[in-house]
Amino acid sequence: MKLWAGRFSKETDAMMDDFNASIRFDSRMYRQDILGSAAHVRMLGACGIIPPADAELIRKTLFEILEDIEQGKIEFDQSAEDIHMNIETLLIERIGQVGKKLHTGRSRNDQVALDFRMYIRDEIKNIKALLADMEQTLIKLSESHLDTIMPGYTHLQRAQPITLAHHLMAYFQMFRRDIERLDDCYKRVNIMPLGSGALASTTYPINRMMVAEELGFDGITENSLDGVSDRDFALELASCLSIIMVHLSRFSEEIILWSSSEFSFIELDDAYSTGSSIMPQKKNPDAAELVRGKSGRVFGSLMALLTVMKGLPLAYNKDMQEDKESLFDAIDNVKSCLGIFIKMLDTMKINKANMRNAAKGGFTNATDLADYLVRKGIPFRDCHEIVGKMVAYCIGKKIGLEDMTIEEMRQFSECITEDVYESISLEACVGGRKVPGGPAPESVLASIESGKAFLDAL
Ligand code: ARG
Structure with missing residues (x-):
């Protein structure tokens, strides 16, 4: 018998049951559902809406059900539709009539909003912890690569020297x-949305703040229609997750490039790479590629959620049951991507010599040569022009700017003297950029310190 069967004279078609049920995916909210119900029923007892002894029995039994679920003793029933009715059915099976009092002054509409918020709240904490691990890994790597010079790029063309720590x-x-x-x-x-009821709250003298306090909420929703129909919080999380995936995907792309033999800046550990079934020599950066690929999937979840919510009239509509799978999928994937990425970074080998060689080529010190001429009193635009000509000359001779003799240099500008060489060394180019936010080791160290303070305060 369905909990809502009263006004029906026929059984639901099996195909409809299957189509309608969400237990396949909302069962993961069992803990939140039970804690929410336990707080609700305690409040019903405290406010004299149901006898306190009944409230106590319901609460105790809910916690027993929680333990049984956690020990794998319970199989959910698809004909009970969703996690809310599965738990309520179990409760009624165990304590009969008293169990039927749990749903007083509540609807599944405010219940699902509550559970979903509680579930998301827990997952935000998990994702934040993973992001903090990622930050620790980046700091650790940066601290040991403050002096590891590499090219910085624009348009994927070598631009100016920076350090790996800065990157x-x-x-x-x-x-x-x-x-x-x-x-x-x-x-x-x-x-906290509970108390919104189906859409128009309730006539019982409930105490919403009491429930909010037990469940650790910062406040209660201020409009019952909004309380049951709002999914902005899910959209916001999906947006946050999408932006995380943008970052991971850009990082992945660099890891993939850097591990190619054309770059050879890094070598990924065997434990986080895979081979080819045909080409014996292959070692592929699959972890990074999968992360890059999964970004598409997470953006898809955001788009799916936006599209589900678009145009829904107030208040609850069953369309909103479609909010969970997309967000759960996005949450699961962001967590697994962060987890694997941290390990991949932590174990990769860094080829400092190749990074430095790449920075040496590509005239990454050209700006610094122009700046040298500025210090000799030439306006920057003219310096740019002079150095441009010097670069063209060097390209013809297949040498770097620093390989020109002083006589060759002076053909382009009489202002150039012997001190030019130390001004355009890679160390000078990087070390001279001491402004806050720049790549000089002391500047990067300052940003590492502020990063550590941020993490300590979390
Ligand atoms: N399983 C439903 C969901 O996820 C719970 C709320 C159902 N409410 C209703 N009136 N049918 O949205």
Whole structure:
């Protein structure tokens, strides 16, 4: 017998049962559902809406059910539709009439909003912890590569020399913003919707704040229609997750490039690479490629959620049952991507010599040569022109700017003297960029310190 069967004179068709049921995917919210019900029923007892002894028995039995689920003793029943009715059915099976009082003053509409918010709240904490691990890994790597010179790129063309630490700390900033975005999202997730009822609240003298307090919410929703129909918090999380995946995907792309023999900046550990079934020599960066690929899937979840919510009239509509699978999938994938990425970074080998050689080629010190001429009193635009000509000359001779003799250099500008060589060494190019946010080791160290303070305060 279905809990709502009263007004029906026929059984639901088996195909309809299957189509309608969400237990396949919402069973993962069993813990939140039980804790939410336990808080609700305690409040019903405390407010004299049901006898306190009944409330106590229901609460105790709910916790027993929780333990049985956790020990794998319970199989959910598809004909009970969703996690909410599965738990309620189990409760009634165990304590009969008293169990039937649990759903007083509540609807599945505010119940599912509650469970979903509680579930998301827990997962935000898990994802934040993984992001913090990622940040620790980046700091650890950066600390040992403050002097590891590599080319910085624009348009994927070598541009100016930087260090690996500086490059990695750029990702630190991205993941830091991701953590901050999750914190901000959390504020709107952590609002308690129970008491909204089906849509128009309830006539019972319930105490919503009491429930909110037991469950650790920061406040209660202020409109019952909004309480049951709002899924902004899910959209916000999906957006946060999508942005995390943008960052991971860009990072993946660099790892893939860097591990190619054309770059040879890094070598991924065997434990996080795979081979080819036909080409014996292959070692592929599959972890990074999968992360790059899964970004598409997470963006898809965001788009799916936006599209499900678009155009829904107030308040609850069954369309909204479609909110869970997409978000769960996005959450699962972001967690597994972060987990594997951290291990991949932690174990990769860095080929400092190849990074340095790449920085040496490609005239990455050309800007510094122009800046040298500026210091000799020439306006920057003219310096740019002079150095451009010097670069063209060097390309013809297949040499670097620093390989020109002083006589060759002086053909382009009389202002150039012997001190030019130390001004355009890679160390000078990097070390001279001491401005806050620059690649000089002391500047990167300062950003590492501020990063550590951020992590310590989490
Ligand atoms: N399984 C449903 C969901 O996920 C629970 C709410 C159902 N409410 C209803 N009136 N049918 O949205």
